[in-house]
Amino acid sequence: MSFAEEVKNEIAHCKPKNAACRYAELAALLCMGGSLMLGSHGQVGIEFSTSNNAVARKALTMWRQSFAIRPEVRVRQGLRLRKKNYYILRVPPSLISTEILEQLSLFPKAQEFHTINLKSQDCQRAFLRGAFMGGGSVNQPKGDYHMELLTGNEAFAALLLKILRRFHLPAKMTDRKGDYLVYIKEGNGVSSFLQYIGASQAYMKFESVRVVKEMRNNVNRVVNCETANLQKTVDAAVRQRRDIHVIQASGLYQQMTPKLQEAAELRAENPEASMSELASASGLTKSGLAHRFKKIADIARQIEEQGEK
Template sequence: MSFSRKVKEELVSQTGNGRHCLIAEFAAIFALTGKIRKDRYGDIYLEIRTENLTVARKSYILIGYAFCVKADIRVQNHNIRANSTNYCLIIKGNRDVLMVLKAIKVIDDTGKLWGAYDKVHQLLVQNTCCKRAYLRGAFLVAGSITNPQKAYHLEIATASEEYARSLQKLMQSFSMDAKIVLRKKYFVLYIKEGTQIVDFLNVIEAHIALMDFENVRILKEVRNSVNRQVNCETANINKTVTAAAKQIEDIQYLQEHMGFSQLADGLKEIAELRLEYPDSSLVELGKMLSKPIGKSGVNHRLRKISEFAEQLREKNGFVAAK
């Protein structure tokens, strides 16, 4: 089962705190999947059509809880080979249809159209709990979330830019910064930051999915932190080994071409120690001296030795060329 499906399965059992929340969630589902139709006798009826069983189940629950209406359910198999199933929920009866349309703010109390039903009517989302419910319904129908083990990505795809903007505004009220992009014929509202996806799951009250997402996110962050630390330490070790190899090369060059007799006692002592202990750190070398000194002091002496070696190479090279 995909992570998206797990989230949506959890959302089926989440019904909000009151009838106003149920209506808000159903309004979102109807805005994305609903149609107002007429039968052959001219009577209007409401239709919710979806290929997602989870959406069909939740719609049926909301219709019963919010409106005390029983919807007819039709299941159609369009393509047996592809196992494509279409679920259709129908609300009939003039009284019930008008009651539902008024509740979700498609028509006003006089029966006139209030506006397009694929918009977020502000009267539906005045309360914070209703905003949560509306976003829950929108995600249930048109949302998806990538498995956090692979990537952080949550999106809601809609056919209307205005509707996408409305959902974006709802998310902004919870301090979530969702972006919108046009993908083919859909306006896709998306979030790519792990912390904001966690916030969204909290807003729509998918708490089990939130904990699963957080567990993965924490493990990934710990793993990344350890990897960064290991890489940093490896880089430091490589740097130290390279520097020590160069120091030994310079010391051996001096030893072969002029000996240590011309070096000051302090330089001679550190040169001999570096040859004897090639794997020791500068701090360890400093402690081995007859008069211990710190890391910066050891580094200074070794740098002086390298300068002498370079000068000697230049001199020998000049003489050989001449």
């Protein structure tokens, strides 16, 4: 089972706090995962389908708690091996169904959600919860952080974006081949979203994996940094010893100043030490010692240039 399915299974068991929240959650769920059916004389019905059994039960429960008319419930088997079944809730077009869809602000489309209470935070959370159950997805926390809500309704997507930003979540919106995608790509944002829609267990799992992941990343960064510094130390030591060897082979070692000879002998006695360790052992400053090795390098380079002529 994917992490997104785990989240949907959990929030499908969240009970709306009141009738207004139930209407908001049901409206978003049906808008995201349902489609209107046109009948005669301007009557409309709706068909909602999902592959998640818990979400189908939640949609049916909220509908029955809200309206007297009973939806038709069907199960369509997957066509391929191990393909998930689809659960279909269908309300045929009628005068009653048209009135219900108007109450849910799903019809007419020009007035979507104008009767739904989205002023209270509880209703806003319920609305986001319904939208996620109907067409949401979230990555496993082990991978990249990504939560998305995909819909073919631009106005609905814009409303979702507005609500997410009311909660100060770093949500963005884009279009994808005729559909509209509202998404969050920050760990803190995804984590907060899971809290807001009532996915407490998923939130704990997400944060647990995220903490371990970030600790590993921090350890890797430290190790990589220390490895890079160690490599720099080794490269510097090898280069300095080579310069000293070039000067000794040329017979000019004794012509160097006592200070440069002191630095050369210090390196010879401590072939693997860092500049900081050499400076500490000699009582010199790190910059002062580096300046001496730079002069030694200049002498070695001049000797090599003379040998090439």
